[in-house]
Amino acid sequence: MSPLTATPSAALVDRQDWVAVVEAQLLGEWRNQEWDQERLLFTGLLDTSVTLAFTCVTPECGEPSRTKESPCYECAQELKSYTGDREAFRRTHRANRSWTGHELQQCLITHDGDRCQRTATNRGLCRSHFSKWQQWQRRGSTFDEYLHDCTDLYARRGTCQVIGCEHEIVTAAHALCGPHDQQFSGHGKMTRSRKRFDEFIVKARPFVRIHQFSLAGMPQGLRAEILYVLQRRDDEGFFVHPTMVRTVIKKCDERNLESLLEITEIEIAGLTRTNTAQRSFLRSARLHLTRLQVRYGYQNPYAGDIWDVAVLGLMASTSRPYLATRGVLDFTEITVAWVKNLVKDWIRHVEPDVVTAGHTIRTAKIASQALLLRTGGHDPTRLRLADMTAVVRDFNLATRPDGLLYSPGTRAQLLNSWRDLIEFGRSTGRMDNVPGDGT
Numbered sequence: 001m002s003p004l005t006a007t008p009s010a011a012l013v014d015r016q017d018w019v020a021v022v023e024a025q026l027l028g029e030w031r032n033q034e035w036d037q038e039r040l041l042f043t044g045l046l047d048t049s050v051t052l053a054f055t056c057v058t059p060e061c062g063e064p065s066r067t068k069e070s071p072c073y074e075c076a077q078e079l080k081s082y083t084g085d086r087e088a089f090r091r092t093h094r095a096n097r098s099w100t101g102h103e104l105q106q107c108l109i110t111h112d113g114d115r116c117q118r119t120a121t122n123r124g125l126c127r128s129h130f131s132k133w134q135q136w137q138r139r140g141s142t143f144d145e146y147l148h149d150c151t152d153l154y155a156r157r158g159t160c161q162v163i164g165c166e167h168e169i170v171t172a173a174h175a176l177c178g179p180h181d182q183q184f185s186g187h188g189k190m191t192r193s194r195k196r197f198d199e200f201i202v203k204a205r206p207f208v209r210i211h212q213f214s215l216a217g218m219p220q221g222l223r224a225e226i227l228y229v230l231q232r233r234d235d236e237g238f239f240v241h242p243t244m245v246r247t248v249i250k251k252c253d254e255r256n257l258e259s260l261l262e263i264t265e266i267e268i269a270g271l272t273r274t275n276t277a278q279r280s281f282l283r284s285a286r287l288h289l290t291r292l293q294v295r296y297g298y299q300n301p302y303a304g305d306i307w308d309v310a311v312l313g314l315m316a317s318t319s320r321p322y323l324a325t326r327g328v329l330d331f332t333e334i335t336v337a338w339v340k341n342l343v344k345d346w347i348r349h350v351e352p353d354v355v356t357a358g359h360t361i362r363t364a365k366i367a368s369q370a371l372l373l374r375t376g377g378h379d380p381t382r383l384r385l386a387d388m389t390a391v392v393r394d395f396n397l398a399t400r401p402d403g404l405l406y407s408p409g410t411r412a413q414l415l416n417s418w419r420d421l422i423e424f425g426r427s428t429g430r431m432d433n434v435p436g437d438g439t
């Protein structure tokens, strides 16, 4: 079995049309309190039953934590090296979050109870107050004197042009906030060309917290796919897990993916146990996006000899009466063409559950092996009773992968499956001339 060959080829699909197809499925109103369509920013409400984001257990903190009943990341980091009374910490601590790039310090200069509205960049001062401080310093003032005596305050500048970023602009040239300007100039001033800026800005994303993710800075189609999958999963009762979504986005970034369908089933299956949330999301993605492709004619689910059960809409089994979401039906080992076509037709028309389909394919495989050795085996119009007898004999001699004979129950099942197939062939006029009833 090779799930790889059953993976839809994203490259075959006309990207532009596919993007429109996915976008057309999106709900106009989705999680209004959490999803900001304009800013492409998801901010999970804390302590709900639908988003994995909770309030930090440090009472004074109130900030988002990824797990229930535990300190937020920042509190946990500080607790590691905290030497005082841990209970007191829990009661009183307030974490400093400036390092995440999400919260930035405001300029220190105050006057008459008002404060300068600009973002601090140097020694706790905004750029304007810092250059003013350098003048005061040259005139012999101390820093404390300056803080005390400087009376003019500045209004906030505009907002950074990265979609979803709320920080103030600190560099006029590119209209970026401090952290984004740092990101942009990370590779040195020599590369600050217009072209490089254009490349930077299409991929730029705001700095987000544990309960957030941003769908800015990615191809339009990928963004639509992620939203579509999240919305389908909402119907199925899955949490939105912001941290997991950020991990998936990072993976797409690193590999320049344009579609979630470029992530193969083999790769998803290979994710370790610590990645179950990601695995669940990526499986949903494959399932829902592939079904969408089938619905809009981008894929023929019945093409080739390996069919992806996720897109066939078959039940898992009689005891698990829900739609199967993964796995394949593999016809490659059915060596006689008419038998292979017969089984395929049977599955398309009867729509059995996946387990039954698997039994029937196994039956057809054994029958093919028997027929391959018979002179008329390749042609259903030339079959004779002796050919059918040979098939039945092979069912009785068939062995499991470990070399043992199948149980009488399984042998009876093989025979029944074969009868069903032949009966189906007859009833649909495919094989009027097959002799006997297969027994």
Ligand SMILES: [Zn+2]
Pocket (backbone or CB within 6 Å): 056, 057, 058, 061, 062, 063, 071, 072, 073, 074, 075, 076, 095
């Ligand atoms: Zn906290």
Ligand SMILES: [Zn+2]
Pocket (backbone or CB within 6 Å): 107, 108, 109, 116, 117, 118, 125, 126, 127, 128, 129, 154
């Ligand atoms: Zn200032």
Ligand SMILES: [Zn+2]
Pocket (backbone or CB within 6 Å): 160, 161, 162, 165, 166, 167, 176, 177, 178, 179, 180
């Ligand atoms: Zn910014």
